[in-house]
Amino acid sequence: MVLDAPGRPLRLEERPPPEPGSGQLRVRVLACGVCRTDLHVVDGELPRPKLPLVPGHQIVGVEESSGRRVGIPWLGWTDGSCRYCTSGRENLCDEARFTGYDLDGGYADYAVADERFCFPVPEGYPDEQAAPLLCAGLIGHRSLRAARDAERLGLYGFGASAHIVAQVARHEGRRVFAFTRTGDEEAQAFARSLGAEWAGAVGDPAPEELDAAIIFAPVGELVPAALRATAKGGVVVCAGIHMSDIPSFPYDLLWGERVVRSVANLTRRDGEEFLALAPRVPVRTEIETYPLEQANEALDRLRSGRVRGAAVLVVAG
Numbered sequence: 001m002v003l004d005a006p007g008r009p010l011r012l013e014e015r016p017p018p019e020p021g022s023g024q025l026r027v028r029v030l031a032c033g034v035c036r037t038d039l040h041v042v043d044g045e046l047p048r049p050k051l052p053l054v055p056g057h058q059i060v061g062v063e064e065s066s067g068r069r070v071g072i073p074w075l076g077w078t079d080g081s082c083r084y085c086t087s088g089r090e091n092l093c094d095e096a097r098f099t100g101y102d103l104d105g106g107y108a109d110y111a112v113a114d115e116r117f118c119f120p121v122p123e124g125y126p127d128e129q130a131a132p133l134l135c136a137g138l139i140g141h142r143s144l145r146a147a148r149d150a151e152r153l154g155l156y157g158f159g160a161s162a163h164i165v166a167q168v169a170r171h172e173g174r175r176v177f178a179f180t181r182t183g184d185e186e187a188q189a190f191a192r193s194l195g196a197e198w199a200g201a202v203g204d205p206a207p208e209e210l211d212a213a214i215i216f217a218p219v220g221e222l223v224p225a226a227l228r229a230t231a232k233g234g235v236v237v238c239a240g241i242h243m244s245d246i247p248s249f250p251y252d253l254l255w256g257e258r259v260v261r262s263v264a265n266l267t268r269r270d271g272e273e274f275l276a277l278a279p280r281v282p283v284r285t286e287i288e289t290y291p292l293e294q295a296n297e298a299l300d301r302l303r304s305g306r307v308r309g310a311a312v313l314v315v316a317g
């Protein structure tokens, strides 16, 4: 499924399978998760996608020569030599290339990837349930680490990432408070079913102050809202790659050593840590599956906030 230009629906195209270059492996795609970042790419909210582009960066595939399952994430390549790469921060590499953005991704029957950036897929997860671990899970993990040791954790937007983070946070003994769109009682019930002790709408007063908040929804207004809900010394983590502008707010909301920060991309270490942790929790992903040709429908459902958990394209039957 190919994006010709932002703002257009994806188009089904027949192509020969891509040939792997040096250091790359080729996989037959089994499943590919649909991420909000894909939506930002398709909707033209990110500045410079390769075009035409095959989106998708939560790829579970099988390497046909060895039969081993391989996970291909968003971080597709780094230079390995810059000051970020050499200080354990390859997620910030200026030259980084991203799967389904700079490189063709997994909305396809076959994908190629630099072997050094691929992960083994944890045993015990069916292909389509493993796919959301590869971005929703990894970014959620990085965001949760950025929330430090917060006991009372607010999650703003209860989609693919939050439904995984909630499980990990409960496993770590944290208390979870979920904020959804106004009136989205289904998402609130879903959050409670995954261990949130409170779920309500953004704007509802939380029953207690939060020690940290993670914002998954791409809505800048949530930053002052989350700061307002956060105790002194707390951190507000913006987990998405794109967000609408943050409105100005009184300094008083930041005073008291509150911190606002973003989380960008992932390092391979995040992936290794999280994919080892997920089966121990154990994280269970709730998914909606679509055949590859229905990628546009899956993106539409994500855009309108109707996906429960994560949307996944099931590619090889």
Ligand SMILES: [Zn+2]
Binding pocket: 078, 079, 080, 081, 082, 083, 084, 085, 086, 090, 092, 093, 094, 095, 096
């Ligand atoms: Zn670098």
Ligand SMILES: [Zn+2]
Binding pocket: 035, 036, 037, 038, 057, 074, 135, 136
């Ligand atoms: Zn993603």
